[in-house]
Amino acid sequence: MSKIRVIKMQGGLLRGSLQDDADAIQHLGKIGDVFEGEFKKPRNSQFHRKFWALLGIVFDNQERYNNIEAMREAITMQAGHYETVTTLKGLVTYKAKSISFSSMDEVEFAAFYEKCIDVCIEHLMEGTDQQVIKHKVELILGFA
Numbered sequence: 001m002s003k004i005r006v007i008k009m010q011g012g013l014l015r016g017s018l019q020d021d022a023d024a025i026q027h028l029g030k031i032g033d034v035f036e037g038e039f040k041k042p043r044n045s046q047f048h049r050k051f052w053a054l055l056g057i058v059f060d061n062q063e064r065y066n067n068i069e070a071m072r073e074a075i076t077m078q079a080g081h082y083e084t085v086t087t088l089k090g091l092v093t094y095k096a097k098s099i100s101f102s103s104m105d106e107v108e109f110a111a112f113y114e115k116c117i118d119v120c121i122e123h124l125m126e127g128t129d130q131q132v133i134k135h136k137v138e139l140i141l142g143f144a
Contacts, residue, residue, distance in 0.1 A: 005042075040105035046141070047106065051099070051113055053140040054120070057133065062124040071124075072096075078123065079115035 004021045006014040016022030028035060055072055065071035076082065076096040085095050097103065104112060121128050 006039075041107060043101050043104065043106045043109050045101075047109060047113070048101070050137055050141060051109075051116070053137045054113070054116065054133065056140070057136050058120045058124050061128075064124065075116050075119050075124075078119045079112060081112055081115075 002024060004024050005017040006021065006025075007017045009015055016025050055068055055075070058075075059065065059068045059071055062071070065074070073096040076099065077094055081097045081099070082094045083097055085093050087093065099109070099112070117130055117133060120133070121130060125133070
């Protein structure tokens, strides 16, 4: 089964987002057939850049980590986005889950992003106001 992207239209109707999607829908079956699927809102790449801008600001204003990837993993896990891994010797460890586009949709990533801001303020940039950090991110991305 192929992946079809749809756009929500006025009145709650869904239609193919591109011509290829519309063509695939046209060939799915006959009128009245019922189809089942899961829908998610794809993540905006701008939101991903926003996350990395946040990490850049935090990294430049902390002294605990000497590489941004290690800091990202720690923030990700502290934000609750991790999995438990048991080694062959029975030792329980933790691993940051992926934040790839395919693993988190826009809604999930938005909640994750907000948790990451809170984690950064609590553990790496104590006393910094959340609005100040958000404004700095917007300045970096050219939104402010």
